[in-house]
Amino acid sequence: MLFHVRMDVAIPRDLDPDERTELVTTEKARALQLQREGTWVHLWRVVGQYSNISIFDVPDATAMHDLLWSLPLFPFMTVQVTALTEHPSALSANPAP
Known part of the structure; x- marks a missing residue:
C-alpha cells in the first residue's frame, strides 16, 4: 500500500x-535503511524548509504508523499522511490492447 507523507521537522533550538x-545522524541511517529495503520509495526535500515529501510502500496503515513512530526525529515532526491508490485513468490501469 502506498502512502504520500509530508514531514515537517522542528527540532528545538535549545x-x-x-x-x-546524534538524532540527525540516526535519522539519516534509518532513512537510508528503509530506502534500501524498498519501503521508503521516494524522498524529496521541500526547498527552503526542514521538510520532506515521501512515498512509502508498506503493507497497511498500521505498518505506516509504526514506521513513522520508529523515526528518531518523529517527536519533533508534524506529519501529514495520505493513503494512495491507482487512479482509473492512469496508464498503468489501462494497458494498450
Missing part, C-alpha cells in the same frame, strides 16, 4: 548540540 547531531 536542544543540546550533541543530542541534535
Whole structure:
C-alpha cells in the first residue's frame, strides 16, 4: 500500500548540540535503511524548509504508523499522511490492447 507523507521537522533550538547531531545522524541511517529495503520509495526535500515529501510502500496503515513512530526525529515532526491508490485513468490501469 502506498502512502504520500509530508514531514515537517522542528527540532528545538535549545536542544543540546550533541543530542541534535546524534538524532540527525540516526535519522539519516534509518532513512537510508528503509530506502534500501524498498519501503521508503521516494524522498524529496521541500526547498527552503526542514521538510520532506515521501512515498512509502508498506503493507497497511498500521505498518505506516509504526514506521513513522520508529523515526528518531518523529517527536519533533508534524506529519501529514495520505493513503494512495491507482487512479482509473492512469496508464498503468489501462494497458494498450
